[in-house]
Amino acid sequence: MKPKTFKSQMVMLRICIVTFILVIASFFLFSFTVKKMADDFLAQLGINKSAADEKITNSVLGGSLDAYGLRNVKNIVKTSRTAVTNDLLNYTKKYLSSDAFLKQYAEMKLNDKPEMQKVQTAEEMRKSMVDAYKKSIEATEVSLKTADANMKPMFEKLLEDAKKALKDAEDPNNKQIANYAKNYEGMMKSMETGYQYQLAEWEKRYPADAKVYIKRRLEEFMNETKDIDFSAELKEKDGMKVFVNPAYERKSDRWKMAYRAGKEVVEPARKFVAAWLAE
Numbered sequence: 001m002k003p004k005t006f007k008s009q010m011v012m013l014r015i016c017i018v019t020f021i022l023v024i025a026s027f028f029l030f031s032f033t034v035k036k037m038a039d040d041f042l043a044q045l046g047i048n049k050s051a052a053d054e055k056i057t058n059s060v061l062g063g064s065l066d067a068y069g070l071r072n073v074k075n076i077v078k079t080s081r082t083a084v085t086n087d088l089l090n091y092t093k094k095y096l097s098s099d100a101f102l103k104q105y106a107e108m109k110l111n112d113k114p115e116m117q118k119v120q121t122a123e124e125m126r127k128s129m130v131d132a133y134k135k136s137i138e139a140t141e142v143s144l145k146t147a148d149a150n151m152k153p154m155f156e157k158l159l160e161d162a163k164k165a166l167k168d169a170e171d172p173n174n175k176q177i178a179n180y181a182k183n184y185e186g187m188m189k190s191m192e193t194g195y196q197y198q199l200a201e202w203e204k205r206y207p208a209d210a211k212v213y214i215k216r217r218l219e220e221f222m223n224e225t226k227d228i229d230f231s232a233e234l235k236e237k238d239g240m241k242v243f244v245n246p247a248y249e250r251k252s253d254r255w256k257m258a259y260r261a262g263k264e265v266v267e268p269a270r271k272f273v274a275a276w277l278a279e
Helices: 003-012 016-028 039-045 049-062 073-095 099-111 122-146 152-170 175-205 210-224 253-261 263-278
Strands: 234-237 240-243
Touching (some): 210 253
Antiparallel strands (some): 234 240
16 A cells, blocks of 8 residues: 555545445445435435446446545545444445346355256267367368478378377267266266255255345354454555564455455444344
8 A cells, every 4th residue: 555645545434435445334234235325325425326337236246446536535534434434324225125136146146156067978078089180171172272292291291190089089989978978977077066065055045035145144244343453553664664563464355455444344234234234
């Protein structure tokens, strides 16, 4: 973190949209985009709904801070960090029970569903080999017709090899294909076992009830922010701002995001989420 920009980043990380995306929403929204916000709330930021949607999308999907064009950020930070945090939390809580969110959750779950890999049978394998060698022979024959005297021997050899390979592939006693056919059933059983494991893990990751999914993300947020030392000191090292306490440098990115967001943002957020979980 460059020293000249640290203060400005501290400010940016406390604004309404970005604060919640980086400090809270990243724990349970992931790829979901908030599509509606109150007009008066956006007016405080100095942006419209379209711009808000874009910033949330950029911050969540891109994993980066998008605070460009937020004209009124400094005023909001000075006067109502806690109020802004609660506004966003209340809005998000309502949004997470909406049909729009449930639809996006279902789409994300479906898009992330593992697929059983298709594996060629022995005969499909033979056919693909035969087709490939036939195409190679056709292309080599064309090249041989137009090749000069120096190149003809090379193309003749390539053609001879391709024809031999085609003959081997068409041979019903081809050892390579026979061994493949022999091991095919065992290979398919192994793949099915692996697929069922992936499917089970997918079901754990995306429970049928979206509320369970949200609860997990809320619990992650509470765990990540339970021991934030907001009084931690920073120092400059190699042109960067780092924690004086080396143990804090080893903390997760989420812990550091919460630290930068500030006590006046994280503490009311934790209080809100605790009450939410209690419901």
